[in-house]
Amino acid sequence: MDVTDIGSTMLDHRVKGMPGGIAPFRLDAIGARGWNVLREDMTLPLAVLKDSALTHNSHWMRDFLVRSHAVIAPHGKTTMAPQLFARQIEDGAWAITLATPQQIQIARDFGFSRIVLANQLVGRQAIRYVLDELKRDPALDFYCLVDSEAGVAQLAEAARAAKVGRPLQVLLEGGMPGGRTGCRDRESGLRVARAVKAAEPFLTLRGVEGFEGIARGATRAEIETTVRGFLDLLIDLARACEAEDLFTPGEIILSAGGSAFYDMVLARFIHAGLSRPTRVVTRSGCYLTHDSVSYRRLFADIVDRTPAAAAGGGLQPALEVWAYVQSRPEPNKVLLTMGKRDISADDPPLPQTWFRPGRAAPENVGPGHVVTGLNDQHCHMTVPADSPLQVGDMVSFGVSHPCLTFDKWQVICVVDDAYNVTSAVRTFF
Template sequence: MIDLSEIEASQVDARTKGMPGEIASLPLSAIGAQGWNVLREDLPLPLAVMRESAIRHNGDWMRQFLKATGAEIAPHGKTTMSPQLFARQIEDGAWAITIGSVEQLQVARRYGFPRMLLANQAVGAQNQRYVVNELKRDPEFDFYCFVDSVDLVHQLSSAVQEAGLERPLQVILEGGFVGGRTGCRTYEEGMDVARAVKAAAPHLSLRGVGGYEGLLRVPSAEESTKRVETFLNGLIEMALGCDREGLFGAGDVLLTAGGTVFYDLVTARFKEAPLSRDFKIVTRCGCYLTHDSGEYVKRFEQIRERSPWVDRFGPGPQAALEVWAYVQSRPEKTKAILTVGRRDISFDSAMPTPLKWLRPSPGATVADLQPIGPDHVVTGLNDQHCHLAIPEDSPLRVGDMVAFGISHPCTTFDKWQVICMVDDAYNVTSAIRTFF
């Protein structure tokens, strides 16, 4: 049973990044009752916030997509590492939560999430012991992990036997590609692993085939599509081979792939898989919930071009995550320095995008927000400073507030222990905690 009460009761105070310096300790659940408003400067900047309306819109949009495709979603929890957002995704209908490490699994299990998919290899004695002991402790825990080698199959089987687990550890055969990350590179390698899993019964059970196609992106959208479809065909071929040889265990076969770039291709191709038994399509895109103002804007336009039918769901995902900062210096005519840096905001995919600005004043509201044009460009970040190229006639001056959109939400989330949720007037309504 999912129980977030420990998180809601956890304390925040002036030591918590993003919290006002004068507050005493208060529970996370009380943040929404403080009457804070970002535009009134009730909180210090830099400050990461999530817009509640965009989160709600994105959840509704994905729910429509899944209904239309017949797929399930196990959103990747590594994006946010926030059990409160995991719970929201489960309430929206997510089949499971995906994680990328056993450390992330430990966080999710602390709060009672009942079905988890480790889209990675569980290697190492401590990690394997934790998994099998958790399965033994909780008979209702439904867990799946990837395997891509006979060696790992033997290790997992031994861990199950040593723990005395009386039900099989459910594994998914992972297919990969040359130059990629994990995953069997050839059909023959994959079938050897699948047969090893079958031979390890009743300690292991092969429940499906999966992989990750996101690294097949190249500058050409057409070539990217071709490479992804070829990879998906290879996964289906492995699944058909396992089906023919009777290697799958009991239950629906799982076909799983799909980051936040090609989930339309994944669901369409998997739907056509000619398996002889029932199967479930599970996409694992994690960034849909918050979207962004950079990388995934471009990628969603490619989805619309490939699959124009998604337009019937209305406007696509919206950017929910923003990071606000002050202009702290205008040391040169065409340069401003702002109070946000690598410790606060994503920069691995692209530099932040200035979205809008505000000159603080008593009673400031969203009506006072002004757009920032494309002639204001982030040229670099230091730990605590942002270098912004500006035109000589830029209206920005010291003390002004600037909201930045981000590219690739994962690496903004991991810089904040607490992130405030805001309504469309930038009133703080609640907060989430992350566990990185």
């Protein structure tokens, strides 16, 4: 992998967050400009990543996986920032997980050589591209999912015609009733796995996969029961495939684990009871940046189920968005320069700190400051009548669901704890 070319990306005032009137400069020179967010060297709204939190979260996950005897293939769709992919690989990630053909193309452009497509590979151009890459680069270690005999037949036909010289590796996907893709039961899963076996040497079955993050229920206990049942289905599929000798020689891959239940996945998969060596792969994408709302709540559940997850202080939010107070038209209402074009609207953003330019340091936002709505470019916030906020003040917001904030920014500045801009990452959505 080599992401150095990203550093040559030219930045100017057309990139959101960059000040007007500046001459174009290279992305990898941004740290040399001496910019500081609190000094108003950049325009707001502005998304930033706190480097100390990124480092902490990366080390936390590495230690958690060592204790769990598993590896991670983090989902790149969260950030679509190859510089962060590289950071994750350098810190021990086994692979990068992706979701679409376009995402594969981006990862391949920067030389990532082990890729899990956590999706079905369908469509003439997508299949052609992957097979061409497998033929061009013997070092490419690629996996995709299958959940139907029709999908297996399409892949096998294309692989046969492409004459790659080695099989396309697939994982059998299990699914939930009413959910997304994946075989719903053992019988249908075995039919698909047998079809893969019959398609050798063009396809080869490497393991079993699923995504438990869509489990729903009226209570946390009900959701966790659904997750456990789903993990049992995946293990049952793996045992049945092993019993019929449907897997290719070598280790069997068991993979699941979004960013909500990976502790349950690892605890169950480590004791799957397969007779052959097994590689347990989780795919959390949000651990690196974490968030301040949804995944913060979900991580509290992880700690409740798995107290060892609290080691080292747990995960820390790394991503935040800063905006100005632009109006206080009513005693209990302020409007800020941030909206749905800048931050995820899955849950209301969380006001965290405020800063008046010229003061020493940001202060915590007090109780009663609540985001009540987002327009495209405006944030509505209810405040106490005695709130100190006034026009021109800066407010930082924690995000919910980091994926949907990343995709609103071409470039995201990385800052130290004093909000000095030290570097930047580019996204490829």
